[in-house]
Amino acid sequence: MSTPNFQFDIGLDLFPLLAATLAAVGCGLLGNFLVLRKLSLMGDAISHSVLPGLVIAFLIASTRSPLVMFLGAAIAGVTTVLLVELVKKYARVEPGAAMGVVFSALFALGVLLIERAAVRHIDLDADCVLHGQLETLVWYGAPKGLGELFHPSNLSEIPRQIYVLLGMVVTAFFFVGLFFKELRIAAFDPALSTTQGFNATLLHYLLMIFVAAATVASFEAVGSILVIAMLICPAATARLMTDRLLTQIVWSVLVALLCGIGGYIAATAVPAMFGKDAVNAAGSMSVVAGGILTIAIIGAPKHGLVTRLSHSKKLVRKISIDDVLAALYRAEEAGQTVTTYSLKQALVGRAVDPAITTAIRDNMVERDQYGLNLTPTGRVSASEIVRKHRLWEHYLVENAGFAPDHVHDTAEQLEHLKTQPPAGPTTDPHGKSIP
Amino acid sequence: MSLLASIPNPLGTSSITEVHDQMPSTSEILQTLTFQSGYNTNLVILGTTLLGLAAGIIGVFALLRKRSLMTDALSHATLPGIAIAFLTATTLGFNSKYIPTLLIGAGVTGIIGVLCIQAILRFSRLREDAAIGIVLSVFFGAGIVGLSYIQANAASGSAGLNKFIYGQAATMQPPDVLLMGGIALAAILATFLFLKEFALICFNDSFAKVDGWPVSMIDLVMMGLVVLVTVAGLQAVGLILVVAMLIIPAVAARLWTERLLQLVIIAGLIGAGSGYLGSVISALLPRKPAGAVIVLTCSGIFVLSMIAAPSRGIVSAVVRRVRLRLKIEADHIFEHAYESSSNLISNTELKDLSGFRGWTMAFRWMLIRSMLNAGQAVRTNVGLELTNAGTHRGAQVSRNHALWEQYLMSYADIAPSHVDWSVDQVEHVLSQELVNELERTLSSRGITIPQPNESSA
Numbered sequence: 001m002s003t004p005n006f007q008f009d010i011g012l013d014l015f016p017l018l019a020a021t022l023a024a025v026g027c028g029l030l031g032n033f034l035v036l037r038k039l040s041l042m043g044d045a046i047s048h049s050v051l052p053g054l055v056i057a058f059l060i061a062s063t064r065s066p067l068v069m070f071l072g073a074a075i076a077g078v079t080t081v082l083l084v085e086l087v088k089k090y091a092r093v094e095p096g097a098a099m100g101v102v103f104s105a106l107f108a109l110g111v112l113l114i115e116r117a118a119v120r121h122i123d124l125d126a127d128c129v130l131h132g133q134l135e136t137l138v139w140y141g142a143p144k145g146l147g148e149l150f151h152p153s154n155l156s157e158i159p160r161q162i163y164v165l166l167g168m169v170v171t172a173f174f175f176v177g178l179f180f181k182e183l184r185i186a187a188f189d190p191a192l193s194t195t196q197g198f199n200a201t202l203l204h205y206l207l208m209i210f211v212a213a214a215t216v217a218s219f220e221a222v223g224s225i226l227v228i229a230m231l232i233c234p235a236a237t238a239r240l241m242t243d244r245l246l247t248q249i250v251w252s253v254l255v256a257l258l259c260g261i262g263g264y265i266a267a268t269a270v271p272a273m274f275g276k277d278a279v280n281a282a283g284s285m286s287v288v289a290g291g292i293l294t295i296a297i298i299g300a301p302k303h304g305l306v307t308r309l310s311h312s313k314k315l316v317r318k319i320s321i322d323d324v325l326a327a328l329y330r331a332e333e334a335g336q337t338v339t340t341y342s343l344k345q346a347l348v349g350r351a352v353d354p355a356i357t358t359a360i361r362d363n364m365v366e367r368d369q370y371g372l373n374l375t376p377t378g379r380v381s382a383s384e385i386v387r388k389h390r391l392w393e394h395y396l397v398e399n400a401g402f403a404p405d406h407v408h409d410t411a412e413q414l415e416h417l418k419t420q421p422p423a424g425p426t427t428d429p430h431g432k433s434i435p
Numbered sequence: 436m437s438l439l440a441s442i443p444n445p446l447g448t449s450s451i452t453e454v455h456d457q458m459p460s461t462s463e464i465l466q467t468l469t470f471q472s473g474y475n476t477n478l479v480i481l482g483t484t485l486l487g488l489a490a491g492i493i494g495v496f497a498l499l500r501k502r503s504l505m506t507d508a509l510s511h512a513t514l515p516g517i518a519i520a521f522l523t524a525t526t527l528g529f530n531s532k533y534i535p536t537l538l539i540g541a542g543v544t545g546i547i548g549v550l551c552i553q554a555i556l557r558f559s560r561l562r563e564d565a566a567i568g569i570v571l572s573v574f575f576g577a578g579i580v581g582l583s584y585i586q587a588n589a590a591s592g593s594a595g596l597n598k599f600i601y602g603q604a605a606t607m608q609p610p611d612v613l614l615m616g617g618i619a620l621a622a623i624l625a626t627f628l629f630l631k632e633f634a635l636i637c638f639n640d641s642f643a644k645v646d647g648w649p650v651s652m653i654d655l656v657m658m659g660l661v662v663l664v665t666v667a668g669l670q671a672v673g674l675i676l677v678v679a680m681l682i683i684p685a686v687a688a689r690l691w692t693e694r695l696l697q698l699v700i701i702a703g704l705i706g707a708g709s710g711y712l713g714s715v716i717s718a719l720l721p722r723k724p725a726g727a728v729i730v731l732t733c734s735g736i737f738v739l740s741m742i743a744a745p746s747r748g749i750v751s752a753v754v755r756r757v758r759l760r761l762k763i764e765a766d767h768i769f770e771h772a773y774e775s776s777s778n779l780i781s782n783t784e785l786k787d788l789s790g791f792r793g794w795t796m797a798f799r800w801m802l803i804r805s806m807l808n809a810g811q812a813v814r815t816n817v818g819l820e821l822t823n824a825g826t827h828r829g830a831q832v833s834r835n836h837a838l839w840e841q842y843l844m845s846y847a848d849i850a851p852s853h854v855d856w857s858v859d860q861v862e863h864v865l866s867q868e869l870v871n872e873l874e875r876t877l878s879s880r881g882i883t884i885p886q887p888n889e890s891s892a
Contacts, residue, residue: 038562044507100503111726240560283580
């Protein structure tokens, strides 16, 4: 590409883009159930271990017909799951180690067989297995304009991989749509699923066969690395965005779409802007997926880092104010005056100054020349907190068997909860009256 | 045989373009095995053996810390580092093919990858499996982008950076071998010095923390060794398969022993053995990717271990099952004979039984052999005749049955009509201590089961 400006060329760019996006969407859809069942790495394992199945199927049948390839992959996928179970059972190691043993051994076998196959001048190649050959998906009979896009003579030139990927995506959507209820129950509670009459193990194997099939369909075009990235990243991103399964699936498909298109642009158009040659699109899609996930980890509405930090900050502030109010209330009870200095002495580790500022602003506390005092509204809130504290103390001593001199610290934490302690008693274990 | 011949050989030798592998002669094999087939081959064999030794030892600790697959993410995350190091060296005008620079880059991004896993676990609700998968695929994708960028845009081309993916043991140089040796030595030294500490945090890290051990420090030493082995293994077996060198020997050793020191020694030996054998095989059969051959050799040792390991192996598990079943079936025969007060099991009875209990011919033969060998029965014309020992065994089983039945009825509140079946399962595995205990417990409730009167049988 000598021109620094990137031009979208239907013949050169449409199919790679389409293939990558299809692969991303199909894998992203299936990945939801892997991530939920803590099986993400099973996807990783299977996408490595279908390799020998693929090569053996090819060497036996001497054809690259999709059916043969899928058969080889499905057998390899199920074999992987069975072997992992076997290693787990006999070596008594964690599932991760068992997977590691099985998939690395099978992958090594695959690499060896590929080298054998390569000797026979067969266009299977270990590198292409990893990062695909998107650039080979050229539409030789590409139409000049959009109007000719669906002309029959042009459609016949569409590369086989596109059909295979399209078939995979449609089947995956059918599978998920048809077994949605079963997949959902098995994802959250496999034992319940089995007692309800949906065999969770069977469903598990079916899912693994689909993962293997998706891997194979994507192999030629985008390579195994994008398969792993798309099985895990979109679903993980979606998992941070929502708590509902259906919404999560929609999110994951959208993220996968975005990864496919964004990754392709990042691989072709962005280097072109700097006058460089295009880079590997499958790899760049994985990077985009990682970028989107990072954004989700930081900024997701409920489970994001920012939200959670601001929640915990708010909570810390509320606890500080609660403590200031309670301290003022107790001082009032005892007839002592309270100054900012004495509060700081009493409440070590709390942000006293901002708490006082907020309390004064909210008209809970007022400052006079002697020190700090509660306003009538402040007194109501403070009495509520002290009431909770003393009720909790009472509860802990009477019902939880704590010694009276050990309850203060625990009650100090419980008083900030929204949960109400059981009402009724009028004095706390130390003989103070409960407001 | 003709059937086999009719199936086309999957590895096909019919193609014209096929270059036939020549089976190496015995003398060639011996030469290679004994380091007499040339300087370069010797370097490779020595290097991979040392690598296998180091990886085997360190893999044990990764396995016990449940970090097997984290090492996979680590090794995949080295790729962008290699690309970045190459580009940086090129930009700064250094020799971009200088291996140590590339390996340092690899180590740096590998460590960043591991830190990212920790960060994802710490700051999001994603679980470890997802975190590992994310780091693995995203970092590797970044590496692929880097490599393709170098391939397309750098003046010198990718310059064989691909070799780090699948490994290229044949390019091993004396410094590489020294590096492997150094790491193997470090692994042995660290194990020797810190075995107690490693064991402590592998088996109970919270206790170690409470007990005041510098857990994160020790963990760092272990993780550092894993990073060293991974980076050193990149050239030899490649970043996809280096995880196999760490995991497989450790898991294989786990089949052989339960003691940590033995585990470390066996895993080290398996790792070294597969490095040695694998590189010898790939030296004898050229054009085979050495990394894959080494890993497959290792897997072969693993499969053998899985089949033949003394107590956890498949063979011993099968033997145990058959023994138990023999015992149970024989128990039933003796019990039945004792309870029906007859010393004779006729041939027709045996035949009926074998249909009813689903014995195969072989099992029936073994069953009868075991009874004869134990001197509990003798063969006569009409069938099997119980000896005194046989009658005694029947009486014991029958009494155990009654004891357990009484126990279930009086302590577990199971209805008398429901106990028989579950007792049939348990009566065979009651130890003498348990029988004594049952006698004591039951007699405290005033229930006694009389010792069998064997002469009446």
